[in-house]
Amino acid sequence: MRTVYALVLAVGLTALLADHLTSPSSGRAVSPEDFAGACAPCGAPCPSTQKKEPRRPPST
């Protein structure tokens, strides 16, 4: 089990560093709920907002 943990740590750290070094990281840390219109921690919109959105025309 220790070997598995050592591998998970190594792979996880490598992936994290690769992601951090290749992605934008300026600006303060945020959560999806910090964005306008968010109604939940995951950033889902409010039901009232969804109802106001115009319906898309059916695709042809």
Added chain:
Amino acid sequence: MTQGAAAPASDRARATDWPFLGAAVAITALLIALVVLDGEPRSAALIVAGFGLGVAFLKTEFSFTASWRRFLLRGEAGGLLAALLLIALAALVIVPVAALAKGFGGAIAPLGPSLVIGAFVFGIGMQLANGCGSGTLYTAGGGSGRMLIALLGFIIGSVVGSLQLPAFLALGGIDPILASDYLGPWGGLAVTLATVAAAALVVIAVARRRGAGIAPRPPLVVGAVAIGALAIATFLAGGHPWSVTFGFTLWGAKAASLMGFDFSTAAFWQWPGPKRALADSVLTDTSSLTDLGMILGAMAAAAAGKPFARASWPPLASLAAAAIGGLLMGWGARLGFGCNIGAFVGGVASGSLHGWIWFAAALGGCAIGIRLRPRFGLSNE
């Protein structure tokens, strides 16, 4: 006498697992250095708070899953009362600050079928996995290989849930109901504390009727106070209540993107928050920062006290329960807007009605999960 005092100290030194303790501390320091280099001291505070949460959970063995199971099976109230104490402490700061201070907000969520279905399924999963969102983090971090499997399932399930959430939201629902929106910051706080007290009275009444214990064990009280204080620190550093599960969804989506999965047509990942999170560094997501800190804190605490991850793997049925439980929790957390932390603790401590609805639905799911545990060879003790 001197020799007697020295022996336990040398035993402790031998028990310390220096490679894993060193790795946990070094990786934490590296993450802090990376966010500080980006000029983000508040991100560093979130990592440190997460680290403290990992230590507090592991050392006090604070568990939502076992507490809820003991309450449902035997009426034991101690664990649930400790959780309500944690929530009340957090609410003292979260409700008024979220209502009064610019840049802060409470944990809210729409009320509807998605919330109820998600929380119910989450409840089943947490009993099968034997840990909720925070429980999975600190036990996986603390050296349980079984919970590493649960964490992997959690991540996969939450990505699937993210793809299906918009369809469940289309079933209908109403906007969040926040006490402070109707009663102001102090009225909202009074109502929030009153609902927590009422819940505590119901829990005590059930325990008395079933002849079960009421008082929480002292470590649980210490845990509730420590975790409550750290939840407040997380709120003050992040601007919103502590949440866990979006980080899992993000990690899974980033991994899936790396493997070629295209999220550009997924409605969830086109909402502004998730879209930015997927594009930006994982170290700019608040829940990822506390999650990573929590895993590393639990690892450091576990490795400081005994050899790390020395236990053998559990039977295959137990691993299957962990995987299935993790998948259900991940899927349920996305549909139900969080776990015991983001939805229950964060929601109730914000004065949001969805927190109590989540709790009731998840408790119902737990009752099912408890019945399923023996099929996987899991004890209900």
